[in-house]
Amino acid sequence: MRLTVSAATLTLLTCLVAPLSAGDAADLDFFETEIRPLLVQNCYECHSQKATKVQGGLLLDSRAGWMQGGRSGIVVIPGEPERSLLIQAVRYEHDRVKMPPRKKLSERAVEQFVKWVRLGAPDPRDGASALLPERNALAKAGGRDFWAFRPPLRHTPPRVDDPAWPRTDMDRFVLEKMQQSALTPVADADAGALLRRVTFDLTGLPPSVEAIADFERDLSASAFEQVVDRLLASPRFGERWGRHWLDVVRYADSLGSTTNVLLQQAWRYRDYVIRSFNHDKPYDQFVREQIAGDLLPAATHAEREEKQLATGFLALSVVNLAQPDPTVYNWEVIAEQLDTMGRAFLGLTLGCARCHDHKFAPIPTSDYYALGGILESSEVFAGYDQLRVKNPYIYLRNDRLVALGGAREQKHLEELTATLKGFDDEIIRLNQIKTDFQAGLDVPDFDREKTDAEINENTKRWKDLNREFEKVHVLAMGVRDRPSAGNARLRVQGLAHNLGPEVPRGFLQILDPPGEPYPKIDATESGRRQLAEWLTRRQNPLIARVLVNRIWHHLFGRGLVRTVDNFGPSGERPSHPELLDYLAVDFMENGWSVKRVIREILLSRVYQLSTAHHPGNYQRDPQNLFLWRMAPRRLEVEAVRDAILSVSGNLESRPPAPLPATDSNDLGRGEGYWAEQFRSGYRTVYVPVLRRLLPPMFEVFDFAPPEEVTGARDVTTVPTQALFLMNSPFVSAQAQAAAKRLLLRETDGPRRARRVFLETVGRRPTDSEIERTTRYLRTAVAGGLTELDAWKDVYHAQFSCAGFLYRS
Numbered sequence: 001m002r003l004t005v006s007a008a009t010l011t012l013l014t015c016l017v018a019p020l021s022a023g024d025a026a027d028l029d030f031f032e033t034e035i036r037p038l039l040v041q042n043c044y045e046c047h048s049q050k051a052t053k054v055q056g057g058l059l060l061d062s063r064a065g066w067m068q069g070g071r072s073g074i075v076v077i078p079g080e081p082e083r084s085l086l087i088q089a090v091r092y093e094h095d096r097v098k099m100p101p102r103k104k105l106s107e108r109a110v111e112q113f114v115k116w117v118r119l120g121a122p123d124p125r126d127g128a129s130a131l132l133p134e135r136n137a138l139a140k141a142g143g144r145d146f147w148a149f150r151p152p153l154r155h156t157p158p159r160v161d162d163p164a165w166p167r168t169d170m171d172r173f174v175l176e177k178m179q180q181s182a183l184t185p186v187a188d189a190d191a192g193a194l195l196r197r198v199t200f201d202l203t204g205l206p207p208s209v210e211a212i213a214d215f216e217r218d219l220s221a222s223a224f225e226q227v228v229d230r231l232l233a234s235p236r237f238g239e240r241w242g243r244h245w246l247d248v249v250r251y252a253d254s255l256g257s258t259t260n261v262l263l264q265q266a267w268r269y270r271d272y273v274i275r276s277f278n279h280d281k282p283y284d285q286f287v288r289e290q291i292a293g294d295l296l297p298a299a300t301h302a303e304r305e306e307k308q309l310a311t312g313f314l315a316l317s318v319v320n321l322a323q324p325d326p327t328v329y330n331w332e333v334i335a336e337q338l339d340t341m342g343r344a345f346l347g348l349t350l351g352c353a354r355c356h357d358h359k360f361a362p363i364p365t366s367d368y369y370a371l372g373g374i375l376e377s378s379e380v381f382a383g384y385d386q387l388r389v390k391n392p393y394i395y396l397r398n399d400r401l402v403a404l405g406g407a408r409e410q411k412h413l414e415e416l417t418a419t420l421k422g423f424d425d426e427i428i429r430l431n432q433i434k435t436d437f438q439a440g441l442d443v444p445d446f447d448r449e450k451t452d453a454e455i456n457e458n459t460k461r462w463k464d465l466n467r468e469f470e471k472v473h474v475l476a477m478g479v480r481d482r483p484s485a486g487n488a489r490l491r492v493q494g495l496a497h498n499l500g501p502e503v504p505r506g507f508l509q510i511l512d513p514p515g516e517p518y519p520k521i522d523a524t525e526s527g528r529r530q531l532a533e534w535l536t537r538r539q540n541p542l543i544a545r546v547l548v549n550r551i552w553h554h555l556f557g558r559g560l561v562r563t564v565d566n567f568g569p570s571g572e573r574p575s576h577p578e579l580l581d582y583l584a585v586d587f588m589e590n591g592w593s594v595k596r597v598i599r600e601i602l603l604s605r606v607y608q609l610s611t612a613h614h615p616g617n618y619q620r621d622p623q624n625l626f627l628w629r630m631a632p633r634r635l636e637v638e639a640v641r642d643a644i645l646s647v648s649g650n651l652e653s654r655p656p657a658p659l660p661a662t663d664s665n666d667l668g669r670g671e672g673y674w675a676e677q678f679r680s681g682y683r684t685v686y687v688p689v690l691r692r693l694l695p696p697m698f699e700v701f702d703f704a705p706p707e708e709v710t711g712a713r714d715v716t717t718v719p720t721q722a723l724f725l726m727n728s729p730f731v732s733a734q735a736q737a738a739a740k741r742l743l744l745r746e747t748d749g750p751r752r753a754r755r756v757f758l759e760t761v762g763r764r765p766t767d768s769e770i771e772r773t774t775r776y777l778r779t780a781v782a783g784g785l786t787e788l789d790a791w792k793d794v795y796h797a798q799f800s801c802a803g804f805l806y807r808s
């Protein structure tokens with residue numbers, strides 16, 4: 001038999017043997033976290049080498065298996081889901097083949113298979129299937145010799161041929177790489193471009209006309225340094241950099257998944273993050289609080305509250321409330337927590353070790369369940385729970401009752417909690433009666449109509465009392481230790497009920513020097529406190545590297561490691577490894593101060609380079625890997641919207657009130673929850689983020705998907721962005737507001753034109769730009785437009801131009 005390989009398949013094979021790019025690594029990670037578990041759970045029983053009988057002659061436990069296909073032919077055509085038999089089968093669209101045969105997959109699972117095929121069907125599995133490979137994971141991929149698993153070293157800044165060019169030690173590392181590649185750095189940015197760049201980078205807002213004038217007048221050597229210090233001290237800094245962190249932790253104000261419940265207390269975690277960046281909270285403390293804030297010592301009640309709010313990090317999971325199995329539900333929550341924790345703090349894809357030893361990083365499955373036992377010993381309070389709203393939030397305090405004294409306040413809380421629990425228990429009892437009856441068990445005198453009525457009445461009384469509870473008490477999302485702690489059992493193939501041996505609670509072996517003892521976890525503790533200490537210890541080779549790399553990414557548009565969420569063997573190697581280590585060590589030795597790292601980078605010469613093109617450099621380094629210029633890039637959606645509001649004069653400096661409460665278990669279309677605040681003048685960081693219900697502007701301008709860890713957003717330039725800005729009522733209204741302000745401030749056309757350009761693109765217009773603008777004004781007014789409408793058109797055009805949308 002002769003096997004015919006399509007061009008698409010050959011392309012796939014070529015990609016699989018080529019070095020991994022950032023996109024390749026992300027695609028393979030998608031396979032490991034989304035596709036492999038679906039195959040294991042739904043397909044391997046009949047389509048693997050361990051199946052009793054391989055159905056249809058089709059093997060799906062290796063890349064070679066699906067490439068060869070089965071008796072029905074080729075099942076996957078990479079890049080073409082509509083032509084792939086596998087997709088037709090899982091959609092139940094094929095006339096003969098419907099898979100899995102017993103029950104159709106969920107809509108989300110089908111969409112994941114479609115996405116996988118559309119990506120080109122990335123699949124790292126070689127040869128035969130091995131569900132639980134027996135091997136020493138630490139010996140794989142170089143083990144402890146891999147660069148990311150070695151402790152960072154303080155490298156001596158290198159000598160360079162042009163000692164006058166560097167302004168800081170980090171410039172020496174960058175210039176050395178340029179010299180090795182025969183590159184010449186471009187000239188420094190002009191004052192206006194530099195001021196606009198740093199103002200957007202630190203605050204997400206454009207510089208005011210007055211700030212531009214002040215900077216131009218200040219000719220002192222410390223002028224830029226003073227600007228940097230002023231912007232770092234601004235409360236707008238936390239709103240800008242807090243949003244970067246919220247991308248990483250997949251922050252949202254609703255659950256998403258099958259039931260889009262509103263997370264009414266999520267905003268408290270959001271505001272905690274913003275405060276932490278504004279106060280320059282040491283990063284190691286910031287991490288510890290999010291893992292175990294409720295277990296850390298606190299000197300005051302306010303400090304204790306703040307640390308409890310931080311644990312909201314662990315309560316932002318995207319889970320299926322309709323999952324009827326409590327064990328499956330619980331492990332889905334833990335899987336979300338581990339995946340986010342691994343990517344956010346360590347740059348490691350821990351989720352890949354759920355079903356099997358990690359295929360790329362040296363992380364055995366046992367390490368996954370060692371961490372899982374810690375989280376299984378902790379309880380999540382997120383305002384929802386399996387199947388229905390229950391066990392809503394963590395009680396922080398009662399502002400109305402606190403004056404009565406601690407004992408009376410506690411008694412009131414206990415009485416109210418007991419009443420709520422009584423309704424809760426009754427609802428559980430009645431639902432169990434229904435379940436038993438539907439399962440065919442003997443239920444004496446069962447009356448379905450009466451039982452449903454009792455359930456509805458108890459639920460109504462529970463909700464009424466809970467609303468009263470939430471009006472009086474200050475509540476929060478977060479976690480707390482369960483009354484009893486214990487180790488987890490390994491889940492064979494990642495299946496919640498397929499139990500393997502018990503795994504002692506612990507951490508990742510690869511990140512510990514040989515022979516170093518783990519922090520001891522007492523039998524009565526969950527282990528979250530010890531996990532927080534382990535994560536932030538100086539010996540951890542990843543915690544500081546990952547964070548300084550994220551900072552570099554946000555300032556240069558690309559990290560020193562481009563795969564900012566993946567430092568494992570499937571990620572990219574650093575372009576400047578010595579510089580990355582230098583920054584990491586300096587960060588830890590100087591109090592884990594995020595603002596200090598940012599300040600040092602901003603004062604470097606490499607940050608202050610222009611975006612000028614250099615043909616010779618471009619030929620040698622077209623991707624600008626060695627930083628011979630500052631790469632221009634489009635502003636994020638928050639910066640675009642906030643800049644428009646800033647120019648119009650409608651930007652609110654204060655945060656809004658919390659989201660309105662809702663009785664609904666599902667927001668449905670729910671646009672009303674963000675529409676009012678989107679139209680308002682509040683900063684975009686405060687606009688509610690509802691999973692599956694993002695505002696159109698968020699979707700058009702590449703907002704971070706709130707159900708995914710996103711250290712690096714997509715950056716696209718597409719026609720729909722221009723169309724949105726042209727036709728948006730919001731943008732039109734802000735252009736009109738800006739025009740009204742302009743007419744009150746300036747009296748003649750040229751002065752007005754100059755102010756428009758300073759407000760929108762941060763520079764004075766050229767003579768020809770002034771002439772074109774004033775000519776348009778004369779023509780528009782002569783054609784019947786009012787002067788206000790004509791200037792409104794000018795602002796609207798500026799809001800759509802590249803000079804406004806790009807930070808250079």
